[in-house]
Amino acid sequence: MRRSEGLFDMLLETRPIFKNREYLRPSYTPEELPHRDEQIHQLARILVAPLRGETPSNLFIYGKTGTGKTASVKYMMNELKRVSDRAPRMIEPVYLNCEIVNTQYRILATLANIFLDKLRERYGREYVTSLDFPESVPMTGWPTDEVYRCFFRTLDHDLQLAVIVLDEIDRLVLKSGDEVLYNLTRMNSDLMKAKVSIVGISNDLNFVGYLDPRVRSSLSEEEIVFPPYNGLQLKDILERRVAMSFADDVLGEGVISLCAAHAAREHGDARRALDLLRTAGELAERESVELVTVAHVRRAFEKMEKDKMVEVVRTLPSQSKLVLFSVVLLTEKNSRKIVTGDVYTVYHKLCVQGGLDVLTQRRVSDLISELDMLGIVNAQIISKGRYGRTKEIKLSIPPIQARAAVQEEHPIGIETLPIPRQLTLV
DNA sequence: AATCCACAGGAAGCCCGGGAAC
DNA sequence: GTTCCCGGGCTTCCTGTGGATT
Numbered sequence: 001m002r003r004s005e006g007l008f009d010m011l012l013e014t015r016p017i018f019k020n021r022e023y024l025r026p027s028y029t030p031e032e033l034p035h036r037d038e039q040i041h042q043l044a045r046i047l048v049a050p051l052r053g054e055t056p057s058n059l060f061i062y063g064k065t066g067t068g069k070t071a072s073v074k075y076m077m078n079e080l081k082r083v084s085d086r087a088p089r090m091i092e093p094v095y096l097n098c099e100i101v102n103t104q105y106r107i108l109a110t111l112a113n114i115f116l117d118k119l120r121e122r123y124g125r126e127y128v129t130s131l132d133f134p135e136s137v138p139m140t141g142w143p144t145d146e147v148y149r150c151f152f153r154t155l156d157h158d159l160q161l162a163v164i165v166l167d168e169i170d171r172l173v174l175k176s177g178d179e180v181l182y183n184l185t186r187m188n189s190d191l192m193k194a195k196v197s198i199v200g201i202s203n204d205l206n207f208v209g210y211l212d213p214r215v216r217s218s219l220s221e222e223e224i225v226f227p228p229y230n231g232l233q234l235k236d237i238l239e240r241r242v243a244m245s246f247a248d249d250v251l252g253e254g255v256i257s258l259c260a261a262h263a264a265r266e267h268g269d270a271r272r273a274l275d276l277l278r279t280a281g282e283l284a285e286r287e288s289v290e291l292v293t294v295a296h297v298r299r300a301f302e303k304m305e306k307d308k309m310v311e312v313v314r315t316l317p318s319q320s321k322l323v324l325f326s327v328v329l330l331t332e333k334n335s336r337k338i339v340t341g342d343v344y345t346v347y348h349k350l351c352v353q354g355g356l357d358v359l360t361q362r363r364v365s366d367l368i369s370e371l372d373m374l375g376i377v378n379a380q381i382i383s384k385g386r387y388g389r390t391k392e393i394k395l396s397i398p399p400i401q402a403r404a405a406v407q408e409e410h411p412i413g414i415e416t417l418p419i420p421r422q423l424t425l426v
Numbered sequence: 427a428a429t430c431c432a433c434a435g436g437a438a439g440c441c442c443g444g445g446a447a448c
Numbered sequence: 449g450t451t452c453c454c455g456g457g458c459t460t461c462c463t464g465t466g467g468a469t470t
Contacts, residue, residue: 105454140454141446317457340433360459365434381434385468388432 016247017285017292023245024278026271029074034240035233036068042224043076050080050161053088055195058185058219062205063226066269069201072226073165080163089195090160092118098172104180105144107172109137111164112151119154131157148183155187155194162196169200170207178215185218228268234260237270238277246281252293255280259297276300309397312374313405319359323347323367325406327377331399339390340365368393376402 022028033040049056063069077093084091094114101110113136120128129135133154137147155162164184166172172180187196200219208216229237238256259280263273279300284292313324326346330338344361351358359367368391372379379391395402 103455138446140444141452143453319457359457361433362435362460363458366458369435381466383433383466383468384431385466386429386431386470387468388430389465389467390431390433 015250015290017250017281017290018245019247020245021278021281023241024274024281026275029071030241031075032240033068033072033075034237035229036072036226039068039224039226040072040076042222043072044079046222046224047076047080047163050089050091050163050197051083051087055161055188056163056197057221058198059200060208060220060223061199061201061226062207062223063203064228064267064269065203066263066271066273067226067228068270069226070167073167073199073201077163077165087161090158091163092160093163093165095165095167097167098170099168102172103176104183105142105147106139107166107180108144108147108151108183109139109142111162112137112147112154115151115154115162119157122158152187152190155196156191157193159193160195162194163199164196165199165201167201168203170202170204173207173211178211181215181219182212185215229264229270230268231260231264234263234268234270234273238273241274242277245278246292250281250284250290250292252291254294255292255297258294262297262301275304279304306401309376309401310405310408313376313402314408316406318356320367320371321406322350322356323364324371324376324402326350327371327393327395328399328402328406331395332403338393340368340393341390343368343393365391 023030043059046059047056061069061073074095077095080091080093092115094111096107096110098107101107116128116133116136119133134150137150169181181198181200184196184198198219208220211219235256238260242251242256256277259273259276262276263269266272276297280296281292283296283300283303284290313321316324323343326343327338329346330342340361344364347364348358350356368377368379371377375396378394378396381389382392383389
């Protein structure tokens, strides 16, 4: 390269890989949803009721991650909103993600605030205040029934239908039980003007089993299942997005197929396929080459797996890190099976060495289960007959990676973990 | 068949921090 | 400031359990 050229010249000379990478991000809601016609049809059939003035049935949607559930529902929400002026009553679709809004209180408070805002939009601030409505419901502090009453009153002020979409509803029930759902489904019998319709979205197919029978029957009046995409469908989806997001002729032979194949293996997750494609493109871009190859896809796959894990471990609370580190040490030290008792012994030692609080074995056992759920370790309950019942724990990630992630620099203000270079085991 | 190990994991309750209202 | 409420992390106490051993 000629020295006289500036720093950016080379980068500018190479053709860009992307036309617009936004279309590959999970935040983008596509305008058309290929291979989901049947599901969208069902959705429409159920949600058409409010346009005729009836209350639509409550609805349950199942499907693994990345099968287009959220996208389809958001699409339907837009459509509902668009045609709602033709309906006999106002239709207000509301979307809540229960991963974030995950307690009864928070759900009710969020809903109350949303509908308070809508009320003010319609009638003006002064009128609403004059009716003795609060400015807003605080995100903590009130008794829950007070929040419920506030939401109820706000909602019932107008002739309207609230279509409440609860995404990742399984998270909510797992964490806080089904009391909210019971209250929400029961509302209709008390509301004078307004009506409520619940749309629950769940990744977990067995989820209804956990529900109170009363909630179950009223919530799953209608059900729609989103099956995973197969390899061909994924390929088709990718091709459509590629046309929008990548420059022409920058994808090498087999790139799309490989992305689709990877995702098909992971229960047909379209989101992952798109992420993979984008990351592969970004790797190629960083190398300033003009062609994305299957090698880029392979490296993108490895990178994503590793990033995901490092991030999870890095953000672990320090006690969990210590438990994980105990497993790492045991894995490095010996080949025999690691059980809860071993981990606790090492963990205890680390705590004493570092002058940290020592948690009880009961709690550590829970922490191990959490690590298991995060996919960092694999904990299986085994029975050794006379020698008890315990969890056999294996690292699911290479010990070197785990060690590096645990030992990563801590943010300022958090105490350093007492991680020794060498540990003498008992 | 009875025993017994080494825990699993449920239930209840404590403590603390944070926010709101009084 | 005090009081109330909520949620999260944790402990204490407890009952349950698969299967080798007695």
